[in-house]
Amino acid sequence: MSTRTEGKSTSEARARLLDTATRIFYAEGIHSVGVDRIIAEAQVTRATLYRHFKGKDELILAYLQQADRGIRGQVDAVRAQGLPPAETVRAVGRSIAEGIRSPGFRGCAFLNAAAEYPDPAHPVHQAVLAHRQWFLETATQLMDDAGCSPAEVTGRHFVMLRDGAMAAGCLFDPALICATFLDGVEGILRTGA
Template structure:
């Protein structure tokens, strides 16, 4: 008979990942060393290396946690079975809520990309994989409104989100979120009557 804990992460691993997630996000990945994580998680270095062979493995686990949380937000918006534009609005509201939350420090993936610019880095590749998923998710939603130009419109949405996340940790997050949500409304209005596959001014 399988153990009740089988398939569940150990308490030590959870503490390590929770500690790393908090420190990497608030202080930066390169700024936080293994010794700091071990001390704050109250485990030994041997325990850390048993779960994560190297710091890069811990960074990838951190990004996977953030990725799963964002996928959960998208799944929740989609599960509400709203019309496609309503789902986009719900997803945008979730993004705005995150920007307004205490301790917001921008997009974890853009922050990681800035610290790992090498395209061959596994961390950089994880960032690109997450962003591709997000672009495809928004593209699929917009295609339910109209198929023509769904991907260009989705790229527009992603750029607005990126801008809001960058500005949200520098300026008044309430004002930034209001601007972002107005931009989303405008995008939806224009997209419904515009062929986004055509270059501007064509």
């Protein structure tokens, strides 16, 4: 087997592990899923898991990093459209609403992880805090760009609305929750501008 083939095989196995862990962690919770199940469903050996991840915590961190990249990508894609600032805020809100209405939605992966890892010193909790800080800073910048003042307050309001919608969206009618969330975004834009 060539090195290129080995590298391809290695990255495919890592991707299978991460995809499997992501699917199960998000659907069922992190603590409820053991590495044996991930190995079995990813159809790899235990040695393969440990070749790519030092342990379950490192796999969890990779899962959260992948979720973080996905959310950043969504925001970057909206920003790349070159919309007026208030429309950018609305488009980010619509992107969040689309996620809430998607099949299998179970809330925010980061809030779910924080609930399972409440120790502020744990690396998983630290990864959640880092993502949340980025999201707050991004929301604040979006609000500042849209002329909402004070941007720090309106950014926090946007994050809190999003968090509430993410929590309620998996408990109640997602369409109603999304409509309420988007109405809240409009309210922020009206009162903050």
